[in-house]
Amino acid sequence: MLKKQRDTQRKSSYDFYLILATVLVLFAISLISIYGMFYFKFAQIHQMSPAVKMSYMSRMNSFVAPFIMGLILLLGICVPKRLLPTLWLNRLAVLLVAGAVLAGVIGGVKTSLLLILGTSLVLQVIVLVLALGGSKNLHFHKKGYWVRLGSSLIHLGLILFVLDLLLYEKKNLHLFLFWITTGASVAGMLCCFYAEAVVGFINGRKQASLGACRGIIIVTKN
């Protein structure tokens, strides 16, 4: 009992530090975005040839890539934290970082990003399935079936969005992924932010269909 309590407390502070780390990464992405804006203006990129524009875009991509990887890595740690005890979580985090660095050295940034995204996607799908089944083994900061489901969907949306950005040249796959991303994010935000309304809506529909069934039975009896 005591051990379980201690583990929960440790996970809570783990959550807090993960959120702080996420805040830092988001802050860094914000700074890069501001740099990009001013560079675009003062280097007059909009008046340059398409080749110069492309090189500006790929340079900005290379600046932001480590932070996007950091964000996805954090997500990669965030996702299994719902599944695993702290010790295994640390091991997995180290394994993910090592795998990402190795993939980066061997195959470049894109391969590394694909590896992290793939791993996160698989883990997130597992979490989503468990959340959908109402598993009690998942650890979330917030309680409630719909909030957990919503949170899982939002994280899935974010992973898919980065994957979609990476694969934007493959037009058909890109649009397919985009609409899945949008669907998952919207459904996730609805479940997460408006859990009570979702429950009310579903209960209302259930009651309405029960009422309709009762009405049919009464009519049939008469």
Next chain:
Amino acid sequence: METGLQGMLPIGIFSLGGSVVMAIMLSLAGIMVLAAVQNLCCAKPVYQKSSTVILGAINFLFMAGFLWICWFHWQIYLKLPLELPDNLIVWINRQLEMMNKSSDYGMGLYNAASPPRYKIPLWIENEKYYFWFMCYGMMALMVHFRLQSHRFRALLHLFLAAQIVILYFGADPFSSPLPRFFAEIAPWYSPGQSLTAKAGYFMRLYPKMVFYYNAEYMWFHPPLLFISYSAITIIFITSVYMLVQRDLLVEKVGYQYAKLGFFMLTLGMLLGYPWALKAWGPNWWWDPKICSSLMMWAVFSTYLHTRLYANKKSMWYFTSFLGILCFLAMIFTFLTSFYFPGEHTFQ
């Protein structure tokens, strides 16, 4: 504006009706400012009932003005079709077919039985400010009923009054309606043009009509963002208030609007993505407006993440600070369109 266009559209009536609405709204805003300043300075609430009535009246006027704008756009739809002379149709359709072959997203061919018409969204040029501030007015009315603190209400009212002043003096959508749009289409309606000039104008106006004015994304992407901007203004006011007073109900209301704002912002930004690909191709990424929107989204996400721990004392102030930063990031993102070049520029 071209006299030709003035004869075709009821621009005078539109401007007159709109200016009456705007003048009444400005007067009400002036009275509201007086009441708000008194409430901010006094320890006890004053003129609460009058303020509620004025706020309701301003919202009613906003709605009336918005319906007036809808009617004007309907007139544009009915009275300004892009009609081609018969002897140009075959040539234009051949040009369009050639353009469609070399592009991922094509344009419909010209059909003489149903010529293309402008379905202009209700949030372009100065109308976007009108829509944005109207959304804020509605939210301010809802928050006004939720929270009883007279000082908080006074802040809400002062912000609304400031927005009405900006609208009246700097962005009135009625006094000179849609100036850019009319400047663009005026040559098309000027008399005595050669066939070549007519064809040239059509090839300039039609793609912009398809990919901008009549684009289906235009009905979702900008309004969702303006709703989120209004919600962020509410977050800003709650955050400023939280720095002064530790009021849990204010924090709760702020969070409710943060959820709404984040939802609208994320969905709005996502829906801009396929539209950008359709209208500009793949070379729009890292455009200054995209950068600043990304920055704003990152700040907003940070705010929502830290808010989970807002009950910790230090995090309470940090969350409030981030709420204020969200608003500043939103203003910065909006002003980006004026200062930075790129696809979203208003320059």
